[in-house]
Every structure is written in structure tokens, then in C-alpha cells.
Amino acid sequence: SSQQHQEAVHHCASSRCGEDSHGKLYKNDTETQLYSLKMYSIIHIFYNTIYDEDEVLLALAEQLGNFTMLVGGPEYVHCLLPPLESLATVEETVVRDKAVESLRKISQEHSPVDLEVHFEPLVKRLASGDWFTSRTSACGLFSVCYPRVSSTVKAEIRQHFRTLCSDDTPMVRRAAASKLGEFAKVLEPEYVKSDIISLFTALASDEQDSVRLLAVEACVSIATLLPQEDLETLVMPTLRQAAEDKSWRVRYMVADKFSELQKAVGSEITKNDLVPAFQNLLKDCEAEVRAAAANKVKEFCENLPEDNREQIIMTHILPCVKELVSDTNQHVKSALASVIMGLSTILGKDNTIEHLLPLFLAQLKDECPEVRLNIISNLDCVNEVIGIRQLSQSLLPAIVELAEDAKWRVRLAIIEYMPLLAGQLGVEFFDEKLNTLCMAWLIDHVYAIREAATCNLMKLVEKFGAEWAQNTIVPKVLGMANDPNYLHRMTTLFCINALSEACGQEITTKQMLPVVLKMSNDQVANVRFNVAKSLQKIGPVLDSNALQTEVKPVLEKLATDSDMDVKYFAQEAISGMFDFLLSTKLLNFNSLNFIFLLFFLCSFGPSITIPNQRLQDGICHGTLSNQTLKVIACLSQLHTFTSSAASSFVLCGKNTK
């Protein structure tokens, strides 16, 4: 393996530092070491030259973590430490964090001896650095070297960590607090009790809010490390204090981490302590805290011990939830609305109908559209438990109101839920109540809504099938082709683009195509070039006969339109269609088809340029039968002619015939 390392080194050396290796293999350690030194000086110079370019430093900090093989393998990995050490002290947090990440990575590649000789002194240097930047970086390194060093060094590390936890600058205390949980995990159980708990208590009562709130995070990991019987005396006083902290940011953190905390402390403490704490958070005076707590309602209830889950929810949680439904802050209400439906699966059918349904209905009538949207978007949970019919009477007015909301973003959001709702409500209910809405969106005055509405129609057709489309949607869509407003006529085209594939060849050819073709005579140029675009789009669905006899003449006509854009898009459509034919039908290589294709193409005359490369590709990928070989002959001529004059092209067409 040592030989392999050296070869790897040699390989890298020769590719990167030609003058150093001269093709020779490294014979001994001295040379490798020399090479490592060189490498180090390169890194050093690099670091010093660009020391103000954050992004370069960031990349450097990241890459150095992967340099182990380049400096001679794990034996020499310690020579990466000096540059990473200086990167770990820069003022840019992202660079520092990346350097620490790399240091953590390469710490694993140190032998236990190297770790004590090289790595641990670096951690100590950082921990006792003059500037806070190095001390914050040190906080992240304790946990990686602690498990692999001797017990005396371990004692030193613990001491360093203790010192940093009471550092003068809040930045270092924050760094220490955020690594407290991680460090606790690698400590021996006896030290968790003797060291970590006192540090944790101190940090959790720090004068800086920003430190205290990080202690909450540490609380989760510390609680998982301690035996159940110690939690009450060692962790709970601090946790209770945090849940009632004067600063809302700390309480927010408790609310945000509530599910994790709940899992960490176990069911008994949850019942006795966390339930009242959670109630308080749901009633907190700061809306941010209530919103964070409201977000956790479902998870909290799910994780309650099963034996008396229902009782706790009904007597303790539900009253708070009821109050939140009519909260003054809309963020709180919408946070609640996004999870409240989840309670129905936990509480079962009867309770849902009796207690939750009134809440859902109240929220469906909420003045804030976001709340209503959140309810509607989570209907599936309720559907499973009580069926959507219970809700449909209230649902409909709510949907109609959202569908007509003055804010287009709200309308957009409800459109996106339509396919889901349609699936849940069934085709009859949909036809009866919602179909008109879907059609009304097609003539919305905001383009984004019309666009979303066409997309919605496509999804509905995918759900309800082509027959349903033919009966309900297609006639209405096609009717719009005669609308006096050109924007609505264009919407017809967009709908056809979206629906053609879902509706299939028959409907497209028989019903849609005639309308599209008719619209090519529209007086508005925008409509005409959208006809060209549509023809290109629906081309793949049509049969070749229709293409040849109906589409082609129209495109040809459009290609000579007086409007520049119409001309452009017609030509695009022609060559696009060619591309399509070549890529799908032609690759099956029915040579007869191919000849037809050539006819087809040639009949367009000089109006298109054939991409030669595509033609050749088509040939090369096909299976060449006798007939196709003949075609190649034509093709070779075609190849010459397409790149020359238009008249020759026509000639080519005749030759082919």
C-alpha cells in the first residue's frame, strides 16, 4: 500500500510539478517529504496571493480536505494543517467553517500518534488564539480528536472546551454552545454528567439571547445521552426555564425543536412537563413563537404516548388549537392550517366530525387566503378519515372565493390544487360545480392565470380521460376561437397545444386541427404565428396524411406571410417538423417513408434549410436495407444540393422522384 501511495504521489507530481519529478519514482521518504514541503509552499503562496478573495479561499479550504493523497498519503497529511489552520482564522465565516470541515475530515486520516503530535496542538493553538475567529474554529474540532487521544490529552481538551464556554466574546460562546451537543456525544458518560451539564446550565442562562437559544439545540442531544432518571434533575430545570425565557427568540427555538425535545426526554416527562409547556407556547404572546408551535401541533400529537394520546389532545391541546384558529396573526393561522388536517387521522372519524370539522370549516372561511389554501391543499388527510363529502358544502364557496380572489397569486395557487381536488371530489361533483371555474380562468386578464388554467385542463384530461374532454372541455375551448378578443383566441391555441397529446389523434385531427387551420387567416399576426407554433406542437399527434394535405399548405402559406414574425415561426415549424419526423419515424427506417419524407421536404422548396448533419445521423442510425441504400444515393445528392442553390434543391427533388 505504501508503494501505491508513492505511485499516486508520483503520478500527481508529474502531472502538476513537472520539474520536481522528471519521471522518476520517489525512492524514499525524504523525497516524499520534500515533495510535501513543495506542496505546502504552493498552498502557502496560493493562500497569500489571493487572501482577500473569499470564494477562492472557500474553494481552497474545501479542496485541502481532499489533498491527503497529493501530499504523500496519511503519513504526511499533517502538512495540510498549517494552511488549514490559517484558513480557520480568517474573518469570513463560510471560509472558516469550510476549513474546519476539512480539518475534521483529515483528522480521521491522522494516525493516533500524529493526531497527538500534530493535530491536537493545532486545536490547542486555535483554542487559545488571540482572536475570536480561531477560538470559534477550535470549538468544532474538539469532538473529532477527543475519542482518539490519550486520557491526559482528553483532560486538556475538556479544559479547553470549558474555557471557551465562558469566553468573553459572544461569538465564541455561540460556537461552543452549538457544538456542545456534539462534544457531549463523544465524552465518557461520567464526564457528561460532571462537565457538560454545568456548561450547559451556564450557557442556557447566558446574558446573550443568541447563546441561550443555541443551548436549546444542545439540550436535545444531551437529553438523549442521559439515563431517564437523571433527566428530571439535570436537564429539565434548564428546559423549563428556556420554555419560559424572557426572550421570544429562545422560546421560538424551544417551539421549533419541540418534536426533537419530545423524543429525547421520553413519554413520561412529555406527559408531565412538555404538554403544559407546549400549551404555553401555543398561547405565547409573540406571534412568531405561536406560529412555530402551531407548526408542530401534528408532530407533537403523533408522538404522544398512545395509551392516553386521545385524552391529552382532547383536553389539553385542542382547546389551544381552537383559540389559534381565530388568532389575530395570519402567519399563525396559516401555520396551523398547514398541519391541522393531520390531526384527523390521529383522532379518528367521530372526533374529527365533532371537533375538528368546525375548525376546518372556520378556516375555510378565513379572511386570509393563505389559510384557506393551506386547508384545501391538505384535504387528502381528511378525505381518508371522513370522506370529502362532509366538507364539500363549505369547500365550494371557499374555492369559488379563492378562484375569484383579487390577488392573482392566490388564484394561481388554487388552480394548482384543482387536479388534486378533482381527483378527490370525483367527476360528477366537478362537472357540476367546478367546471365553470376552470373555464373562467381561461379568460382571466392575467397571463399567468390563463397559462396555469391551460395546464390545469391538461391535467384534468389526464385524470378524467379523452371522452370526458371531448364532451365537456373541447367544445368550449374551440368556441373561444371565435372570440373577439385575440388574447382569448390565442388561449384556444395554447389549450390545443396542451390538450392534443392527452386527447389523442382522433380528436386532435378531427376537431382541433380544422380550428387551428382556420385561425391561420386571423387578422392578428400574433394569432397567426401562434398557429404556426401550434401546428409544430400538434404535428407529432397528427397522421402523415393530414400533415401532407392540410398542415403543409397552411405552413407554406404562413411562410410567405407579410409579417416577419409569422414567417419566422412558420419556417421554424417546418424545420421543426422535419426534425421530428427524422428523429422518430425515420429511425424505424421504412425506406418508403423516407422517400415520402424527402418528397415532403423537397416540396417545401427553397423556403427551408435542411440540417445536413441530421440527415446523415438519420441514415447512420438506421438499418440499411437495399431500398435505403438507394435512398442514400439520393441523399448524397441532396447533401450537395442543400448547401448550394435553391434551384438545385428542386432539381434534387425531381431526381428523387
Place this chain on the structure above:
Amino acid sequence: RNEQIPLQHDGSSRLNPAPGCKAPRWFHWPPADGTGAGWEQVCRFQDPKPADLSMEEESDTRKINNSFLRDHNYATEADIISTVEFNSTGELLATGDKGGRVVVFQREQESKTQPHRRGEYNVYSTFQSHEPEFDYLKSLEIEEKINKIKWLPQQNAAYFLLSTNDKTVKLWKISERDKRPEGYNLKDEDGRIRDPSTITSLRVPVLQPMDLMVEATARRIFSNAHTYHINSISVNSDLQTFISTDDLRVNLWNLEITDRSFNIVDIKPANMEELTEVITSAEFHPQQCHTFAYSSSKGSIRLCDMRLAALCDKHCKYFEEPEDPATRSFFSEIISSISDVKFSHNGRYLMTRDYLTVKVWDLQMENKPVETYQVHDYLRGKLCSLYENDCIFDKFECVWNGSDSVIMTGSYNNFFRMFDRNTKRDVTLEASRENSKPRAILKPRKVCVGGKRRKDEISVDSLDFSKKILHTTWHPYENIIAVAATNNLYIFQDKVN
């Protein structure tokens, strides 16, 4: 009797910091025992920027720049100093001007041979912090004028400061470089690209020492958060956040995040016609990370606790002195507008400056200030003409000394005032070219109030209202002050015998 206010300092070595001692020593001004000689000028900079930096020096080895001899009254608008601020150690002093420039001065190292030079500052770095801009959406010009500079506590070998104009706050890094790499592969020593065919071998560049270079780089730009003009910025004691305050709103930023800020105070009424007051200044408490205060144009100060709620629209303390009906006049509201609010270093008091007075408030007492100092009460009779020439809207700042025992604020005619809170003595000093001989002791000035003018007194009518001292700063723990007078920066220190 007042003419002979002793402005003295005990120069005994007992009070000087021991060599290598980093802990601040608190000086009391003026010292009780009455020895010492007063304030002496150590430096004066005119239009402080490298091109025509002028500095008075007794040493012949330094050239005296010609621009020093320019007409004193001549100053282009861009050269007017708009803010001045010491950093947390007092090693550096930054000024900002209306031209958007920031000039940083560094204190000269103390030398045993020339002990009197201890308070001298030299230009360390100059950079253009803000450029004039144009807001195309509102058709408004955005001035480049630096409204405020705040230093961040030093976190590594580099220094960081926040500077702001009306709209944009920038975080600047000022760092030194004394080495440069030489021996590149692809370019020669003059920086020309080498012909690739002549490169036959690779070499590792080496670092060579070079002349010290001080660089200023903008590390963060906090923009697009203020509709109105930013009047103050303040860094939180958690060293993670800062606030920027405009006329109607206070925004909270994370120093590392530029694309997001939180609005924590918004006093904008739904209907702008109902607007009755604006925010004039805001500052964080020096120790409590959750407390900040903001002052209003109505003469009140609100103390907010960020722990209570995410939005601090509701204050937790409201400091206001009831108006005396006897002195009520047309100008009452204008002159009660607070132009500056500062927490004392110990965090117990708030100092506010309105047009005529400086007030000190105890955080525990909301109904009236514990101390009120008259800055220039003799102007009370001239408010009408001050209104006409707009001087009544001047925004004077105020500062504490390192031990919170003395406060300093500016006035007109290049006068500035100091008030000793313990002895209740006060003094008026003048920052002017006439008496700005190096090492000259500043003579206390006296404005004549009555009819008879005694010798050495200046009559109110002869005060020059175009010469005003709005911006001053006090060294964090020594008796060194910097005073900005139009386009001149004066640095004074207490005289050491």
C-alpha cells in the same frame, strides 16, 4: 470667576497605564487636585485626505503642506467632515465626509524619546466608501455623504467598520499587507505575460517583503432596506447584528447576511398626513443585547426590549420631560427635537442632545432627566434668526468620556463644550486655526450674555453660525478627543507636564 476654570490633569505616572497593560485605566477630568495644564492640540488635519493632507508638526523633518496655508474659510462641500469616530481601543480614528470618503488615522506608537507625542495620529488609510447614485424609480439623487461610521470590535489582524450614507450601509475591512509573491510562471516581474514558448520549467513563487500597504475592501453591502434617510447605525453587543435607523423605521441586520433585514420599529402612519414625529437616532445598549433606545423629533426617547416581541413598536420605557408652559413658544417643538442619543459606557444612563441642552437620563427614571446642561442658552433669544438661517435644524452630537464622568458636545463659532458631571464645572473651548499652534494650550472661551462685554469675552452677536462643531468623539479610555470643525479635524489631549 468662570473665566478661570482650571482644566487640569494629573500627569503623574501613577495614572498612566503600565507598559503592556491592556486594561483601560479611567482618567477623571478635570482631576481634583488642580495640577496639570489643560487641553493641548496635538494634530490638525485639513480636508483630511492624502492629496493635500495638512498637519502641523514642530519637527522639521516633516514637510508642511501648502494647503495648510489656504484660506481657512475655503472648503469645498465635499471636504466637510460629516462624522468622526474612535474605534474600541482608540488606536484608530475614522472620519467620513460629504464627498463619501473615509479617512482612517492611526495613533503613533509611543516612544520613550519623545513622550509628548503620545496623542499623535497619522493618516492610515483613505478610501471612497460611497459614490453618488441615482434612484431611477423615485427620481431621487442619493448623496454620497457619510452619515455615520461605527467600528466593529477587532476580531483579527484586520479592522472592520460600518459606514452609511442615506440608503446603504457598507462593511469595510481595513487590512495590512507587507509581502507579495514573486516568481510567477506565466508573468514576469513587471507583470507582463511571458511568451508560453519560453516557459520551460515550473517554479514555485516565493513571498517577498514589500512596503507596508493598507487596503480597504468593501466586504458587505447592506442595501435596499430603507425608504427614508438613514440617520444612525449601531452594532449590537452580541457582535452578530446591527441596526440601521431611518426617519420612520429601524431595521435589524445580521452582519453576515446582506439580502435580508428585519424591520423592528415602524412608526409610519397609514396616512402620511398624520405623521407627527420622526426617529432621529437609535443606539443599542452597550451590554444588554436586547435593549435599544431611539429618540424622536418630539424630544422623547423610547427604550425597547427585543426579547418581548419580534416587532418593537411597543416600547417598554418612555422618557420624556413635561414641557414647561412658561417657556412655550413657536420654537419649542423644534428645539426639543433630539439630535443624538448615547448610552453611557456603563449602560446605566442615556444622554440626549437637543438644540440648547444636553440631558442625562437614568434608565430607571422616565419622567425627567437626572441632569440637564445648558450648551448655549444665550441663543434662546436668537431663535428667530436661527430659524431663518436654518441653523435651528442643526443636528449636534454628544459624547461621553471613557469613564462617563464628562460629556462633550458642540456649538457654534467652532466652540465645543465639556461638562464635568461630578464637579458640575463646565468649559467652552474653541477649535480654530488662530490658536492652533502645536502643543498650544486651549484657552477657555466665554460668551458675553449681558450688555457689558469684558475682555476676552465674545458677544453673542459676533458668533459665526457658519462655523459649527457637530461631530466630536472621545477616546474610549484616555483623555484624547477629536473634533470636526467644517473641513478641519482637530485632535486634542490633556496636557502632560
